Every structure is written in structure tokens, then in C-alpha cells.
Amino acid sequence: MKDFKKCAALMVSILWFNCLMAQNPLIQNQFTADPSVRVFNNMIYLYPSHDIPATPGHGRAGWFCMQDYHVFSSSNLTDWVDHGVIVSQNKVPWADSAAYSMWAPDCIERAGKYYFYFPAPAKSGGPKGFSVGVAVADKPYGPFVPQPLPIAGIHGIDPNVQIDKDGQGYIYWAQGNLYGAKLKANMLELASEPVKLEGFPDKGLKEGPYLFERKGIYYMTYPHVADKTERLEYAMSDNPLGPFKYAGVLMDESASGCWTNHQSVIEFKNQWYLFYHNDDLSPAFDKNRAVRADSLFFNEDGTIRKVIPTLRGIGVTASSKKIQIDRYSAKSEDGVGVEFIDTLNKFKGWKTIFNKTNSWIKYNSVLFGKQTAGYVSVNAWSATGGTLLISTEDNLRKVIARVAIPKGNNWSVVKKALISMPTGMKNIIVQTEGSGRVEVDWISFN
Ligand code: FUB
Helix, strand or coil, X not given: CHHHHHHHHHHHHHHHHHEXXXXXXXXXXXXXXXXXXXXXXXXXXXXXXXXXXXXXXXXXXXXXXXXXXXXXEECCCCEEEEEEEEEEHHHCCCECCCCCECCCCEEEEECCEXXXXXXXXXXXXXXXXXXXXXXXXXXXXXXXXXCCCCCCCCCCEEEEEEEXXXXXXXXXXXXXXXEEEEECCCCCCECCCCEECCCCCCCCCECCCEEEEECCEEEEEEEEECCCCEXXXXXXXXXXXXXXXXEXXXXXXXXXCCCCCCCEEEEECCEEEEEEEECCCCCCCCCCCEEEEEEECECCCCCECCCCCCCCCCCCEECCCCECCCCCCEXXXXXXXXXXXXXXXXXXXXXXXXXXXXXXXXXXXXXXXXXXXXXXXXXXXXXXXXXXXXXXXXXXXXXEEEEEECCCCCCEEEEEECCCCCCEEEEEEEEEECXXXXXXXXXXXX
């Protein structure tokens, strides 16, 4: 009984303190990068790198700095639970605990065990450069036990592991080019000599291999420096070790200039998704990155349509949650902008600034319940005073509230009865009426 109570209290604290709700970027209370995403037992698990700012004596200033890994899970692509640290550099017997280079990881399940693969530099006396280690768990969120030694025969970064339909495991990694080998059934040792994978552009760094299979086609996706920064590309094959045929660009270079990108692709509930990263939470320093996701679509011939990054991202937002309209689906060309709420603490997120009459922002896929009457709450601030029109849109556009934001000098929640309470899935439009400058943090319906 005591143990049950302890366990229940732990679960409540995990859910209460670590439940993160987000659009893009998906995780907004810490930096995350290099997302490897997996579906285990109908739950989505996100295994990212964990960027941190370097401090004197801890990592190298101006460079990547990572000391551990967290895992996050979600049942709906919207609400993410942080399960905390699963592997850290000072608990891996072979790893250099002062390297701060726990780069892009991956995780896979085999026969009820979860194998977490990660690159890291070895202690002095061990192999030079990056090695790849494995930590094993009975659950996707750990506890993970690191193996005493890294995998023999692999020198490189960005491990990616796949198990083919016939049960054969494969491991891929990068070292300027892309490499692969078969894995033994124990998932801990190579079963074949590493080969350089063929069929990719010769020039420019390639890293971050991530292979997936659909309808008998093996898609190898990877970041590539075709020009100055990385873009995501893919190549296709009928064999997990190739040869591959270059097939195109999956995502263009980041518009904000983030030098790296890194991807994984999953199918969840009949929809395909691309997970990647950008520098949303640290636009001035692109080694502190943030994981994003957008929907991915195939053409009839099996090629992939280029994914255009969005702020809205994926997943449905419940109308009763704080709807962050700054993660918009569309907006008017002028009169509306997005800025950090607090430039000294970017983890506080963003606000929308309306400063022109009839400027608008649209936020898609909000799910309303079955109530017939209700309120909208708007967390806003206006130095001038102003009015917001809130509408829903499916086939028709319908105004559901006119909210006067009083003149003031701080954030306050303004609550207004709705003209009518929407039901089902709707897009929300927030528009200004008349002049004035209005800043909005979030809106919510109850
Ligand atoms: O996160 C460190 C490195 O940056 C990764 O290993 C690469 O794929 C790139 O994203």
C-alpha cells in the first residue's frame, strides 16, 4: 500500500510538473535537437539531443554542449511528458565525462527490450573521435543501463537503427558520409563489415542518417550541406544497405539560418510526420536548438513532397487549453507580428502584437467540447486599449466574441461571454477592430 501511494505520488508529480503543451517548437522549457521519434505501444517517444549553454569548465563556448539525454512521450502529438534524464555522460563507463558531446541518439525496441544508441567521445586511452554506445531498458523511458564498452567497429556520429521485416537489424551512422552495417540479434554488436552507403551527392557534409521503409521502398533521409547550411534530403532503394538513388529535398535550409538540421520520420494513426529542429528558442546562437514537427505527404509514385516548416506544427489543441496564437497557421501580411514575451527568458515563449485595424491571425485545429454556452479568456496587454474580434472558421466564418481590451500597463486576463459556443473542430481567427496596439499571450475557451 505504501509503495502504491509512493508510485501514485510519483506519477502525479511527473504529470503535473513535466507535462509540456506545445506546437512548434514541441518542447519549450529546455533546448532539444536531433529528434529521433518512435512509436512504441501506440505512444510516441521523442529521443532528442539535449543542448545546454556551455559555462566555464563545462563544455566549449560557442560550440555544441550536451551532457545527457531526456526522453519525452505523447499520446496525441500535442501534450508531451518529460520523463527526465535517461543517460548522462558521467554514468557511461567508457565515455569521457568532460566531453559534453552527447550528440544525436536513437532508440529501438526488440523483443520487449529498448536499445538506446548514442555517440560520445571515449575516455583517454580509448578510440579517438566519436564512438557509439548502447544503453538497454525494459521500458521506453528507462531506466537505461549503459553497456560497459561502445560498439566495436563504429567510429562516427548520429547512430540510427532499423529492424527490417525479416528481423534483421541494421545500424547507420555518419562520418562526413553515411555508413551502415548489419547488427547481431543482440543489437549490441556488428554482424557485418561497415560499408559506405552509395547514391548520395559526392560534395558537401552528410550526417544524421535516418532510414524508414514504406511499401517496400527504403528511404534514407539525411541532412546535407549542399550550399552553406544543412538542408534535409532523401534517397530511395529496394535494399536497406543500398545502393540508394538520390530522390530530392525533404526540407530547404532554415530561413533563420540555423546551420544544422536533423530529422526522423514516423507514421502515427495513418498520418506521416517529419520531426526536425530549428533555433526558435535561441535565434542568436544556433547550437541551442528546438525540436519541431510537421506533416509529411507522399506522391503517388512514392516520392515525398517537400515539407514547408510551420509554427502551428501538428496535433489538435483542446479549446480549454491556453491557445498560443503566436504559433499561427496564417496571418495578415501586415499589422501583426510575433516577439518573445521576455527577451531575457525566452522559455516564457512568444506574444502576438496587433497594431493595425483589421490585422488578423489564424490558428487551425482547435477542438471544442459539447457545451452550449461559454466564455473566452484572453491574456492581453494594451497600452492604448483596443478591440479583438474572435471568429471560428470551418466552411463558414462566424464571429463568436467581441473582446474589449482595456488600456493598461500589464498583462491581465479579460473574460467575455461568447455569442455562441462552437462545437467540434474549428480554426480560430483573432482580428483587430479599430485602431490601437494589442498584445496577446494566449486565448482559451471555457
Ligand atoms: O547535435 C550535434 C550534431 O549536430 C548532430 O549529431 C548532427 O546531426 C547535427 O545536428
